[in-house]
Amino acid sequence: MSASEFYAKEIKSAFKQFTDFPIEGEQFEDFLPIIGNPKLFQKLINAFATHLQEKFVTRKIDFIAGVEARGLLFGPSVALALGVGFVPIRRAGKLPGECATVTFTKLDHEETFEMQVEAIPFDSNVVIMDDVLATGGSAMAAGNLIKQVGAHILEYDFVLTLDSLHGEEKLATPIFSLLHS
Numbered sequence: 001m002s003a004s005e006f007y008a009k010e011i012k013s014a015f016k017q018f019t020d021f022p023i024e025g026e027q028f029e030d031f032l033p034i035i036g037n038p039k040l041f042q043k044l045i046n047a048f049a050t051h052l053q054e055k056f057v058t059r060k061i062d063f064i065a066g067v068e069a070r071g072l073l074f075g076p077s078v079a080l081a082l083g084v085g086f087v088p089i090r091r092a093g094k095l096p097g098e099c100a101t102v103t104f105t106k107l108d109h110e111e112t113f114e115m116q117v118e119a120i121p122f123d124s125n126v127v128i129m130d131d132v133l134a135t136g137g138s139a140m141a142a143g144n145l146i147k148q149v150g151a152h153i154l155e156y157d158f159v160l161t162l163d164s165l166h167g168e169e170k171l172a173t174p175i176f177s178l179l180h181s
């Protein structure tokens with residue numbers, strides 16, 4: 001087993017499962033125990049930083065964009081490890097100034113995501129990060145915001161993809177997922 005496979009196994013076993021959350025019938029994969037363990041958190045950041053450094057040698061990453069809420073908890077650490085900027089994508093009404101906006105359907109309700117338009121200059125190269133790829137609605141909405149400001153999505157990065165929900169099919173840009181379930 002390679003070192004990265006070993007880390008992946010350790011990180012996967014730290015996810016905690018909750019039945020019937022946030023609504024009945026859903027099995028929630030909770031990523032928060034990973035960041036509660038500093039050694040594991042460091043391994044998570046190293047895994048993403050190493051992957052991105054190896055993959056994007058000629059195309060420079062300008063920004064990591066993290067999706068509320070969990071993408072905001074580890075995206076900044078990956079950005080810092082790479083020496084690039086971090087930009088938050090947040091639910092409506094949380095960010096001041098002019099914002100790009102997108103509305104989409106999430107489980108049983110509508111969500112609106114926003115991003116400050118001045119945060120990412122035209123033509124920037126952006127990696128979008130979140131903890132889980134499920135149906136792909138959140139990631140697709142985040143990608144829409146990046147395109148609205150005239151920036152390029154280099155890749156979507158996730159800690160865990162729930163393969164049975166086929167979220168990848170909604171995303172045209174390459175995806176890197178540390179783990180699959």
Ligand SMILES: O=P(O)(O)OC[C@H]1O[C@H](OP(=O)(O)OP(=O)(O)O)[C@H](O)[C@@H]1O
Nearest residue numbers: 068069070130132133134135136137138
């Ligand atoms: O691929 P999708 O079906 O869109 O689901 C994935 C999204 O769902 C979860 O967030 P959640 O909506 O639970 O919000 P939170 O992280 O703000 O609590 C997860 O952190 C992703 O952002």
Ligand SMILES: Nc1ncnc2[nH]cnc12
Nearest residue numbers: 027028029030132134135
């Ligand atoms: N099952 C799940 N676990 C964690 N986050 C999710 N987002 C959507 N579905 C999810």
